[in-house]
Amino acid sequence: MASKLTRANRAGWLMAFPGVALMTLFIIVPFFLAFAYSLTNQRLASPNAAEYVGFKNYSDLLGVAVFTLEPERDDSGAVIRDEDGEIEYPRLRGFTRNNPDYPNLAGKREWFSWQSGENRTVVLASDVVFMKALVNTFTFVLFVAPIQAGLALCLALLINQKLRGINIFRTIYFMPVVVSIVVVSLLWQFIYSPGEGLLNNVLGWLTFGAFEGIDWLGRTDTALPSIMAMSIWQGVGFHMVIWLAGLQNISPTLYEAGEIEGAGKWQTFRYITWPGLRNTAVLILIVITMQAFALFAQIDVMTQGGPLDSTQVLVFQAVERGYGKQDISGGSTISAILFVIVLTISLIQRYLTRER
Amino acid sequence: MKNLRHATALAAIACAGMAQAQTELSLWYHGAGSANAEEALVNQVVADFNASQSDWKVVLETFPQLAYNDAVGAAALADELPDILDVDGPVMPNWAWAGYMQPLGIDEAKLEGFLPGTIGRWNGEIYSVGLWDAAVAMMARRSVLEENGIRIPTLEEPWTREEFDGVLQTLKDTGEFDYPLDLGMAWKGEWYPYAFSPFLQSFGGDIVDRDGYQTAEGVLNGDAAIEFGEWWQGLFENDMAPGTSQDAADRETGFLEGKYALSWNGNWAALPVVEKFGDDALFLPAPDFGEGPVIGGASWQFGIAKTSEHPEGARAFIEFAIQPKYLSAFSDGTGLIPSTADAAADTANYNAGGALEVFYELSENQAKLRPVTPGYIVQAKVFEKALADIANGADVIDTLDAAVDEINEDIENNQGYGH
Amino acid sequence: MAAVKADNHGMRLASRYAVLILVAIIFVFPLLFMVMSSLKPSAQLLLDTKSLRAFLPVGDLSFQNYTDAFARAPIGVFVFNSVLVTGITVLLCLFVCSLAAFAFVFIDWGGKAVIFSVLLATLIIPYETIFIPLLLMVSQLPWIGADGFELGWLNTYRVQIAPFIADALSIFLFVQFFKDLPKELIEASRVEGASWWSIYRRVVMPLSGPVIATAAILKFLFMYNQYLWPLMVVQEEAIRPVMVGLGYFTDQLNVPWGEVMAYLTIITVPVLGFYLSLQRVFISSVASTGVKG
Known part of the structure; x- marks a missing residue:
């Protein structure tokens, strides 16, 4: 009965058509x-015709090798320190x-290494910047x-309470969302400014001067977390809504x-609210993951991937290479x-959150 | 500026009568919103040109500077380039090679006396010409140097490397400054290759081997380059200069406020220094790190798009624009260096005894073009990243090696860039 | 006894407000900094960032930055363009995407499962990564306008609108919302012989206030903040949007920070206005459902 009522090939196609056609085309x-x-090997600007190169671009990005370095020894064979x-x-x-004995290492660079006894094991990558971007993106x-x-x-x-003036708070919490991420990044550059910057100032004031100023965006260990904090600040209001x-x-x-x-x-939250939010939770998880993978403007405005590649991310690298270079x-x-990665992750997410 | 806009509008209305006979030429310009008189001056030149003859009518479209190159690239892809293009000197070979531009076809005699940095050549042809050049100098204060017993260098006798390192140490030891030297690390982008590759060249290295432009091996990672890289890293390790996280505001006002003793900065920033310090202001030549003092040359220039259907009209406009009176007017309005000595004599700042006269000499004597190759736009980005990384403590040799690899791979991918 | 209870209640209320206000401060301070800075001369503005004065209306205050900003760039044109392009896109998006979502949720038709998963997969394609092929394509697209047949969409409003009308996220938002609507409602209407179109228009859409508001806000923000795309496809100043206009201020060697802040404040106003107007939809939906905290 129900299926007969909802079956309608023509109406279905007609109603879906505008959206499907536009998305297909664009x-x-x-x-x-x-x-x-x-x-x-397509270029943005070049008089040379593009040629088919197979998967060379992929191997240039993903090539990895492991190599063990042995210590320098003097004539007696003792390790030099x-x-x-x-x-x-x-x-x-x-x-x-230029070493023909090691063709598999040609053009590769050290990505990271560790000590094993006297030897040092080095992992080399064809494109260290890409590898760092990959790791940073996942971290983010x-x-x-x-x-x-x-x-x-x-x-x-918090804002789903019945309180006088709650709408004012709702508006305020949402405000960062309406400001362009480019604008937000410009503003936060002042906040993260080293030395006498705003954040350092506030922290110093809160700790009665005990806090030592940090160069937030200039240190490899604080740059990415700083950008994370700012991104959460900017985006959280939307997901709140x-x-x-x-x-x-x-x-x-x-x-x-x-x-x-x-x-x-x-108990109310556990047995009424949370189950009622199922579809919302799936939606939010997917949306945030997509947005996080697309991280670009903050990096472009604030750090350009630096210092020392600590904030390199995939979309920034894609744009930097495609347009800039x-x-x-x-x-x-x-x-x-990136597409393959995110597709895999969203398939996993959908499997985990599937309706049982 | 507003009045000038009105003037332009009036001129346009005045021209409307003969507009029928005039063929429209589009002109793209990078200086949208420029605080100085630049945009107004371009408007003026266009209005004057349109009024001066009845064949052509130039229509100006301005773009924000950082967006300009991308906009041109996109337009070229879509076959929508204007007739007349404004192009940054070092980028020109790329656009010429990629087929965005055609040779100017202007009689070379008309460009006699132009500063070398104002003429853009590629493959033996002139593609672009500029109304001005820019130059970089070591800004200093006479009183500060004299107090600390530091010799004031001249064009003939610049500071040597040892002397310069000593100067920085002396200034640092005074304890009066946050940093002895401000390099402008806050200015990302083209500033790095423009302002800092001359140091590398003075050490004896370069971004790419200019003999055929086919490799950077041995040039960007040779002994001279490694020595430069170690010196460069030392500047930041020893707190001689603020690093990549320098505040943009400090770059603008730090030297004026006395936070820095020396500032490596362009002539466009010179007027506020003269205003603040008067006769105490000094604009010193680049130090000589071994192979002679060098600064970067070439600024924005005009050229003709390959797809233009009216190159003769575009040429007429460019010839009109490089008249001495406009060279002087641009210099007076923007503080930039006029392209010829004759025009310089007519300016407020570059005439004999003018406040910025020294910059003309710097430009004439020390300026070296950035590598004249279509690959420059990639090489500039690679170089910028390498310098930022080294300043942040990356291993000098590994970083330079990586830069060389990337540059060489790019040259290879572009089949040698047509050299 | 009663007094103690009232006291307790008062305390609880006060602590609730304290939390709300504390969180509010965290969200508002950079914007406060923006607005306050727009009223100060650049030199003072930069100096003030070294202290808490950055958030206070102190020192030499004036609207000079606003005057200067309007003199520097045709701000009115930029804002008009952005609002126009954004407004049209949002309206078309709401219609096209809700219609498609309706078809996906309520109607059974051949191929819908496959098509839906393909569309959903596009959710993860960042626009930045397809702009170049897209540019090449739109530069060759035909159009029949007032001047007859023409080729190429560059330098138009439509090139800023059409590619962004339909997107996976908006469809997905509607789909998620429609799934939670009671199916009996639709079936009952079908039994009564209502057409699909009238069910969409008279039954489903009137119930969809919250999701319409959510999708509209999301689309509005995305469109209003577009930068890379208009930069590539629009060459004439007369049809440039606000984010490209930002370059008029920030692409200077000596950035006029006061004017930048003024410009940022100006371009933020329309978005805030849009949100505030839609917030009523939320409020009314709160009122109608009477949800308690």
């Missing part, structure tokens, strides 16, 4: 073009540059997605029933890799 077709570019007692190793450039997503979603839910619960819409969708009769049963606050194929390759 998103799907260009995406496949971009993927095609990643298999060529410097003044601090550290073992001395030959420089890697002796192996990676892993921290920002749960923290931002959690804080947004707290805020939503989505949570709020979800909260308001929960039938009040459920709460009334809970009250009659004598449920406590936590006129390397369309390289930029497109990063886009394609």
Whole structure:
């Protein structure tokens, strides 16, 4: 009965058509073009015709090798140590540059290394900047997605109270969202400014001067966290609103029933609110993950990937290569890799949050 | 500025009568919103040109500077370039090579006496010409140097490397300054290759081997370059200069406020220094790190798009624009260096005894073009990153090696860039 | 006894407000800094960032920055363009995306599962990464306008609008919302013989206030903050949007920070206004459902 009532091929196609057609033309077709570019050496500006190069762009980005460095030894075979007692190793450039004995290391650079006995094991990558961007992007997503979603839910619960003037607070909490991320980044550069910057000043004031100024965006260990904090600050209001819409969708009769049963606050949340937010939670998790992977403007305005690549991320690298360095194929390759990564993750997310 | 806009509008209305006969030429310019008189001056030149003859009518479109190159690239892809293009000197070879531009076709005799940095050549042809050049100098205060017994260098006898290092140490030891030297690390982008690659060149290295422009090996990572890199890193390790996280505001006002003793800055920033310090202000030549003192040359220039259907009209406009009176007017309005000595004599700041006269000499004697190759735009970015990384403590040799690899790979991917 | 209870209640209320205000401060301070700075001369503004004065209306205050900003760039034109492009896109998006979502949720039709998953997968394509192929494509697209047939969409309003009308996120938002609507409602209407169109228009959309507001705000923000795309496809100043206009201020060697702050404040006003006007939809939905905290 129901299926007969809802079956309508013509109406379904007609109603979906405008959206499907527009997305096909303006998103799907260009995406496949971009993927095609990643298999060529297409340039943004060049008199040379583009050629098919297969998966060369991919191997240029993803190539990795492991190499064990043995210490320098003197004639007697004893390990040479410097003044601090550290073992001395030959420089890697002796192996990676113009050395026909090690063709697999040619053009590669040290990514990271560790000590194993007297030897040092080095992991080399064809494109260290890309590898760092990959790691930083994952770090960003892993921290920002749960923290931002959690804080947004707290805020939503906070402003879902019946209090006089609550709408003013709702507006204020949402305000950062309406400000462009480019604008926000410009403003926060003043806040993160080293030495006598605003944040340093406030922290110094709160700790009665005990706090020592930090160069927030200039240190490799604070730059990415600083950008994370700012991104959460800017985006949390939006997800708060989505949570709020979800909260308001929960039938009040459920709460009334809970009250009659004598449920406590936590129980109400656990057994009424949270299950009612299922679809909202899935939505928020997906949206935040997508947005976090697309991190770009903050990096572009504030750090350009520095210092020492500590804030390099994938989309920034894709744009930097594609436009800045006129390397369309390289930029497109990063886009394609990003697509595969995010697709995998969203498939996992959907599997984990599937309706059982 | 507002009045000038009105004047332009009036001129446009006045021209409307003969507009029928005039063929429209589009002109793109990078200086939208420039606080100085630059935009107004371009408007003036356009209005004057349109009124001076009845064949052509130039229509100006201005762009914000950072967006300009991207806008041109996008337009070229879509085959929508204007007739007349404004182009940054070092970028020109890329645009010429990529087929965005055509040779100017202006009689070389008309460009006689122009500063070398104001003429853009690629493959033996002139593609662009500028109304001005820019120069960088070591800004200092006579009183500060004299108090500390520091010799004031001259064009003939610049500071040597040892002398310069000594100067920085002396100034640092006074304890009066946050840092002895301000390099302008806050200015990202083209400032790095423009202002700092001359140091590397003075050490004896370069961004790319100018003999054929096919490799950076041995030039950007040779002994001279490594020595430069170590010296460069030392500046920041020893707190001689603020690093990459320098506050943009400090860059603008630090030297004026006495936070820095020396400032490596361009002539466009010179007028406030003269205003603040008067005769105490000094504009010193670059130090000689071994291979002679060097500063960067070439600024924005005009050229003709390859796709222009009316190159003769575009040429007429450019010839009109490089008249001495406009060279002087631009210099007076913007503080930039006029392209010829004759025009300089007519300016407020570059005439004999003028406050900025020294910059003309710097530009004439020390200026070296950035590598004249289509690959420059990539090389500039690679160089910028390498310098930032080294300043932040990266291993000098590894960083330079990586830069060389990236530059060489790019040259290879572009089949040698047509050299 | 009663007094103690009232006291307790008062304390609880006060602590609730204290939390709300504390959080509010965290959210508002950079914007306060922006607005206050827009009233100060650049030199003072930069000096003030070294202390808490940055947040206070102190020193030499005037609207000079606003006057200067309007003299530097045709701000009115930029704001008009942005509002126009954004407004049209939002309206078309709401219609097209809700319609598609309606078809995906309520109607059974051949191929819908496949098409829906393909569309959903596009959710993860950052626009920045497809702009170049998109540019090449729109530069060759045909159009029939007042002057007849023409080729190429560059330098128009439509090139700023059309590519962004339909997107996966908006469709997804509507789909998630529609799923929670009671199916019986639709079936009942079908039994009564209502057409799909009238169910969409008379039954589903009137219930969709919150999701319309959410989708509209999201789209509005995305469109209003566009930068890279208009930069690539629009060459004429007369149709430039606000974020490209920001370059008129920040692309200077000596950035006029006072004017930058004034410009940022000006361009933030329309977005804030848009949000405030839509907030009523939330409020009314709160009122109608009477949800308790």
